[in-house]
Amino acid sequence: IAGITQAPTSQILAAGRRMTLRCTQDMRHNAMYWYRQDLGLGLRLIHYSNTAGTTGKGEVPDGYSVSRANTDDFPLTLASAVPSQTSVYFCASSWGANQPQHFGDGTRLSIL
Amino acid sequence: DQQVKQNSPSLSVQEGRISILNCDYTNSMFDYFLWYKKYPAEGPTFLISISSIKDKNEDGRFTVFLNKSAKHLSLHIVPSQPGDSAVYFCAASTSGTYKYIFGTGTRLKVLA
Numbered sequence: 001i002a003g004i005t006q007a008p009t010s011q012i013l014a015a016g017r018r019m020t021l022r023c024t025q026d027m028r029h030n031a032m033y034w035y036r037q038d039l040g041l042g043l044r045l046i047h048y049s050n051t052a053g054t055t056g057k058g059e060v061p062d063g064y065s066v067s068r069a070n071t072d073d074f075p076l077t078l079a080s081a082v083p084s085q086t087s088v089y090f091c092a093s094s095w096g097a098n099q100p101q102h103f104g105d106g107t108r109l110s111i112l
Numbered sequence: 113d114q115q116v117k118q119n120s121p122s123l124s125v126q127e128g129r130i131s132i133l134n135c136d137y138t139n140s141m142f143d144y145f146l147w148y149k150k151y152p153a154e155g156p157t158f159l160i161s162i163s164s165i166k167d168k169n170e171d172g173r174f175t176v177f178l179n180k181s182a183k184h185l186s187l188h189i190v191p192s193q194p195g196d197s198a199v200y201f202c203a204a205s206t207s208g209t210y211k212y213i214f215g216t217g218t219r220l221k222v223l224a
Contacts, residue, residue, distance in 0.1 A: 004155070031210055042118075042201060042216040043156070050210050058211060090155050097208050098144040098163075103155030 003027070004104035006091050012110045013081050021076045021107050023091030031094045032074040033058075033101060034066060036087040043090065049074055050097070081111045115139045116204050118215035126223050131189040133218050135202035138183065142204040142213075147176060147187045150199045150217070159200075160187070192222045 007022045025032065031050050035043040035058075045058030049068040063085060065077045074093075078085055088108050092101040117136045125131045135145075143164035148156035162169040162176045162185065169176050175188045189196055199217045 033210070033212075035214075040216060042116075043203075043214040045211055045213075048210045056210065059213070092155070097210050098205060100146060100158035100161060101156075101212070102158070103148075105153070105155045 004091055004093060004102055006089075006104035006107050008107060009105070010108040010110075012112060015081055015083055015111055017081050019078045019081055019109070021078075021089055021091075021109070023074045023076070023104060024072050025074075025091075025093045025102075026072065027093060027102065028071060029093035029102070030071070030096055031099075032068065033092040033094075034064070034074070034076045035090045035092065036060065036085075037090060037106075038087050046076065046089075083111045085109065086111045114216070115142075116202060116213045116215040118200075118202060118218050120218050121216070122219040122221070124221045124223060125192045127194055128191045131187075131192045131196065131220055131222065133187040133189075133200050133202075133220065135185045135187075135215055136183060137185075137204050137213075139204070139206075139213075140183065141206045143207050144205050145176070145178060145185050146203045146212070147174075148201045148203065149196075150201065156201060189220075192220075194222050194224050196220060197222045 033048045034046040047066040049055045091104045094101045146161040147159040150156040202215045203212045205212045
C-alpha cells in the first residue's frame with residue numbers, strides 16, 4: 001500500500017543522546033514535512049523540504065536537523081535530546097505547496 | 113501567538129444530526145485551508161480543502177465554508193455517523209509556501 005512509513009513507532013531515550021527518526025514515502029511526492037504534536041498545541045511544523053536537496057525551517061526548528069538526499073527519504077535528527085522534545089512526531093508528504101498532505105502514523109518519543 | 117484557533121476542544125452530536133466544527137485565523141495572508149481527521153494512534157487524514165477564491169466546497173457529507181471578512185471557516189458534516197468520531201484539525205497556508213499552521217483540534221463524538 002502506497003504511503004509513508006515512519007520508524008521507530010516509539011522510543012524511550014535518555015537525555016543527551018542522539019536520535020534519528022526515519023521517514024520514507026513511496027508516492028514520489030516532491031515535498032516532505034516533519035511535525036510534532038503536543039497536547040493543547042496541535043501540530044507544529046519543525047522542518048520541511050520542497051524538493052530533494054533543499055530544506056527549510058518551520059515554526060519550531062531549534063534542536064532538530066533534517067536532510068533530503070533523495071525524493072523518498074526525509075530523516076529527522078535530534079543531535080542531543082532534551083526532555084522538552086518528548087512528543088509525537090509525524091512525517092508527511094505532498095505533491096507541492098498548497099496541496100493536501102499525506103501523513104505517517106507517527107513516532108512516539110519520550111526523553112527521560 | 114496562535115494564528116489558527118479552534119476554540120471548541122470537544123463537541124458531541126447525535127447520530128444523523130449535523131456536526132459543525134469551527135476554525136478562526138488571524139493572518140489575512142492565508143489563502144488555502146484544509147481540514148484533517150485524526151483517529152487515535154494514526155496520522156491525520158486529509159478531508160477537504162478550500163482556497164480563498166471560493167466560499168464553499170462540498171465533498172459528499174462534508175462541506176467547508178469560508179468567510180474571509182470574518183477570518184472564519186467551518187466544517188459541516190451531514191449526517192453525522194459514529195465513524196466520524198475523531199479529532200478534527202483545521203490548517204492554513206499562504207499560496208506558494210510549504211508552511212502549514214494547524215489549529216489545536218476539536219474532538220468530535222457522534223453518539224449512536
